[in-house]
Amino acid sequence: MLPTPGAPESPEAPAIPGTLLLEERAELAMNAVTGLADPDLGHIPFFSADLLAEPASLIHGDYDYGSSHGRLTDACVLARQMTGASWWRETEERYKSTLLGLLGEDGLSYRRTHPRGHWEPHANLIDQRATLLALTTWYADEGEERVRRAADRQVAALRRIAVKERDAWYYPASEYTPRGWPSYSAIHLRLAPDPASFCGRLIMPLLRWHQATGNEDALELCGWFTRLITERSGVFLPDGSFNAALAYRSGHFHTRLGTLEGLAGYALFTGDHALTAFVKRAFDWALTQTTAFGWTPGDLADQRYEHETCSLVDMIGIGATLARAGHTRYWGVVERFLRNHLTASQLTETDWVRSAPDRSLDTPGWETHHRVGERVKGAFAGYGAPNDYVSDVILGRGHTSDVQACCVGSGVRGLFTGWNAVVTGDERLLRVNLLLNRGSRFLDVRSHLPHEGRVDLDLRADCRELRLRVPDWAGHAHLAVTRRPASGEPVTAAGREPALWAPDGCLRLARPRAGERITVTFPLAEVTTEETAAGRSFRTHWRGDDVVGIEPEGKTRPMYSARTLQDTAPERRRALHVPEREWSW
Numbered sequence: 001m002l003p004t005p006g007a008p009e010s011p012e013a014p015a016i017p018g019t020l021l022l023e024e025r026a027e028l029a030m031n032a033v034t035g036l037a038d039p040d041l042g043h044i045p046f047f048s049a050d051l052l053a054e055p056a057s058l059i060h061g062d063y064d065y066g067s068s069h070g071r072l073t074d075a076c077v078l079a080r081q082m083t084g085a086s087w088w089r090e091t092e093e094r095y096k097s098t099l100l101g102l103l104g105e106d107g108l109s110y111r112r113t114h115p116r117g118h119w120e121p122h123a124n125l126i127d128q129r130a131t132l133l134a135l136t137t138w139y140a141d142e143g144e145e146r147v148r149r150a151a152d153r154q155v156a157a158l159r160r161i162a163v164k165e166r167d168a169w170y171y172p173a174s175e176y177t178p179r180g181w182p183s184y185s186a187i188h189l190r191l192a193p194d195p196a197s198f199c200g201r202l203i204m205p206l207l208r209w210h211q212a213t214g215n216e217d218a219l220e221l222c223g224w225f226t227r228l229i230t231e232r233s234g235v236f237l238p239d240g241s242f243n244a245a246l247a248y249r250s251g252h253f254h255t256r257l258g259t260l261e262g263l264a265g266y267a268l269f270t271g272d273h274a275l276t277a278f279v280k281r282a283f284d285w286a287l288t289q290t291t292a293f294g295w296t297p298g299d300l301a302d303q304r305y306e307h308e309t310c311s312l313v314d315m316i317g318i319g320a321t322l323a324r325a326g327h328t329r330y331w332g333v334v335e336r337f338l339r340n341h342l343t344a345s346q347l348t349e350t351d352w353v354r355s356a357p358d359r360s361l362d363t364p365g366w367e368t369h370h371r372v373g374e375r376v377k378g379a380f381a382g383y384g385a386p387n388d389y390v391s392d393v394i395l396g397r398g399h400t401s402d403v404q405a406c407c408v409g410s411g412v413r414g415l416f417t418g419w420n421a422v423v424t425g426d427e428r429l430l431r432v433n434l435l436l437n438r439g440s441r442f443l444d445v446r447s448h449l450p451h452e453g454r455v456d457l458d459l460r461a462d463c464r465e466l467r468l469r470v471p472d473w474a475g476h477a478h479l480a481v482t483r484r485p486a487s488g489e490p491v492t493a494a495g496r497e498p499a500l501w502a503p504d505g506c507l508r509l510a511r512p513r514a515g516e517r518i519t520v521t522f523p524l525a526e527v528t529t530e531e532t533a534a535g536r537s538f539r540t541h542w543r544g545d546d547v548v549g550i551e552p553e554g555k556t557r558p559m560y561s562a563r564t565l566q567d568t569a570p571e572r573r574r575a576l577h578v579p580e581r582e583w584s585w
Contacts, residue, residue: 009574017448018570021437022419023082023577025343028378029412030079032347033072034091035375036405040364043094045072049376049403052390052556055356056372060365063126063406066109069099070130071409077137078416084577099134102127103150107157108176116366123176125198128158129258130406133205140212140583151209158202159217162224168232169224171198194248195233197255199225203262204317207269222266229259230278240281244300251300257286257314264321276325283318287333290315291531293540293547293560294341295386304534305396306383309407312342313414320421323433328504331421331433331469336545338418338436339450344547344559345381345389346411347403350374352557379403380411386533388554395534420583427461431506432468435545439576443512450524450546451569457518460578466518467506471545474522481507486515495522 036045038060045068047061076092079085104110108123109131135151138144161176162169173182174193203222210218229235235243235256242251249255260279267275290296296311297304316337319330353373362368382404385391392399422438422445425431430442435455438445442461448454453474457466470479479495493500502508509518524544531538541549543565550560 009572011573013573013575015571016437016446016574016576017451018572019437019447019449019451020339020343021574021576022338022343022415025346026079026082026412026415026419027085028348029075029346029380029408029415030085030088030378032376032379032403032408033075033079033412034088035377036068036072036408037091037094038365038368040368042098043091044098045069045095045405046368047405048382048401049372049379051350051353051372051376051402052392052399053369054354055361055369056353057367057369058372058375058403059367060114062111062114064114065111066099066102066124066127066131068130068405068409069095069102070109070127070132070134071406071413073099073134074130074137075409075412077134077141079412081141081579081583082416082419082577084579096138099131100146100150102131103154104178106178107150107153108161109154121178125171125174125176125202128154129201129205130409132158132202132209136205136208136212148213152213152215155206155209155215155218155221158206159221162221168228169199169221170195170228174198194235194252194255195225195228196235196259197249197252200229200233200235200259200262201255203259203266207262207265211269222262226263226266226275229263230275235259236278236282240278240283240285242282242286242300249299250303252303253286253289253296253299253311254308254314256282257296257311257318260286261314261317261321264318264325268321268325276322276327279318280322280327283315283322283330286315291341291386291533291538291540292336292529293344293531294337295384295531295533297534298383302396305385305393306391306400307341307345307381307385308383308404309342309345309380309414310410312337312345313410313417316342316414316417320417323421324424328433328469328506329472332471332545334418334421335434335436335471338414338434339545340547341559342380342411342414342418345384347377347379347389347557350377376403380407382407384559385554386531386536386538387550387552387558387560389557389559390554392556427463428465430463430466432457432466434469435471437576439578440582441578444576448569450543450548451565452567453522453524453544454569455520457512457520459512459514459516459518462511462513464511466509466512467502467504468509468520469506470520470522473525473527473544476501479520479522481509482519482521483509483512484517484519485513 037043046058073095102109109127110121139147206218242256244251264279298306319334323330350373355372356369359370382401383391422434423440435447444458446456476495482492484490531540539551549562
């Protein structure tokens with residue numbers, strides 16, 4: 001049997017609002033992270049699931065190796081940071097062991113020959129990104145020297161195999177083999193494949209490895225790949241839109257957005273304001289193709305009807321990085337995406353999935369039908385509709401994969417990115433960027449949204465200044481701030497008072513002290529918008545930043561059925577997890 005997530009609720013725990021808790025969603029996702037492991041194939045994870053089949057199926061694919069192991073290992077470590085739980089450690093260690101075992105003598109991650117013979121060993125560039133990302137997260141968590149050596153060797157290999165010209169470095173194919181690049185002619189004729197997919201998306205993990213260890217090869221590759229993308233490739237058009245040429249995977253969103261996330265981080269790290277402006281222009285264009293609640297198209301052609309959780313997580317990462325760079329309005333985008341499509345597209349119940357009662361229909365090492373629904377509970381949408389976990393439209397490619405291992409791992413990273421951004425700064429200037437429940441060593445955030453417009457900040461430590469982002473729709477005329485010190489009488493101030501506001505538009509609270517509770521209240525705006533996704537319209541009902549209903553509703557597993565909210569948020573007894581240390585990236 002799969003491990004069951006713990007139940008940290010207890011009568012002795014402090015009361016918190018019964019509203020969205022990202023760490024709880026991360027622990028739920030670990031059910032799917034562990035459930036994908038195939039004991040018949042050395043715990044190599046299944047890649048995809050068809051939940052409409054009768055019985056439902058889990059099947060292997062060519063991304064089972066470096067890509068899936070990297071994503072799922074990354075998720076295991078990040079979920080432990082968020083939750084303090086570790087019941088998935090056995091599966092995590094198996095994933096880590098295989099992740100290292102896939103690294104060849106040359107330092108690159110190689111796919112294995114599959115027992116069914118569908119593909120041969122090669123070093124796919126997509127796998128290199130996920131592998132390096134996982135090694136970086138693993139090393140940041142535990143500091144193991146063997147992990148550092150492995151990542152350093154991989155970065156050195158990525159530098160060695162790059163084709164180097166005077167003004168551009170690049171990879172001429174998607175796959176590097178033990179014999180080298182498949183075709184010398186491809187190099188000579190510059191027949192490079194999609195630069196965003198195989199070079200641009202590497203920038204983010206390369207930068208993070210440099211930040212973690214100071215590796216100069218990683219930083220050098222970031223610079224060359226940034227120049228390739230922004231000056232030579234034509235992946236992004238002058239207005240920021242995505243090049244929809246077939247050679248560029250028809251404007252594939254995940255590869256474009258993953259590249260932008262790397263560029264955003266590199267711009268912030270180097271202080272390159274022109275590069276930040278480049279990212280912002282492209283991100284603003286991408287937002288015109290999404291819904292306000294976070295659905296993203298797969299590409300600009302046949303995949304445009306299919307949402308990948310991977311793309312949404314990229315959007316969350318870009319928005320958070322741009323906000324940290326000073327474009328603070330993007331915190332609102334990040335919060336809407338977290339509150340809505342990321343968490344809405346997580347499988348919290350699977351009663352509708354028809355699984356086989358035994359393994360009689362299985363093809364061991366390739367496909368299983370047994371307990372599929374139970375195993376994928378907690379997974380994020382592989383290809384979803386704007387209003388349904390399942391995308392089964394008559395246009396585009398029709399119904400494809402409902403679960404993909406990459407999206408399961410990415411979903412956890414998206415939760416972590418949001419959770420890590422709720423509270424930032426230090427005792428000199430502490431910021432609450434997102435109005436979501438979160439524990440930290442400085443304060444606990446208790447959010448009553450969307451039931452009521454109220455946020456409680458319980459201080460754990462003294463600070464010189466605290467700033468809280470107030471959503472645009474909350475206004476200021478009816479906002480109120482009540483400060484209750486550990487001893488003494490509470491004091492209430494009205495939002496109309498100019499002294500309450502900082503130049504960046506945030507509430508400014510001077511010298512909060514340990515033991516103090518600060519309560520901010522404001523009206524909740526209720527509006528209805530028309531959202532367009534791949535040419536279809538959806539009537540969307542909002543309460544604050546939360547979608548509380550959508551028309552038309554989905555058919556298979558609706559994600560936005562009408563919600564009934566209370567005048568006050570329900571309470572639950574649970575301690576918010578306070579990590580031993582905060583990660584700065």
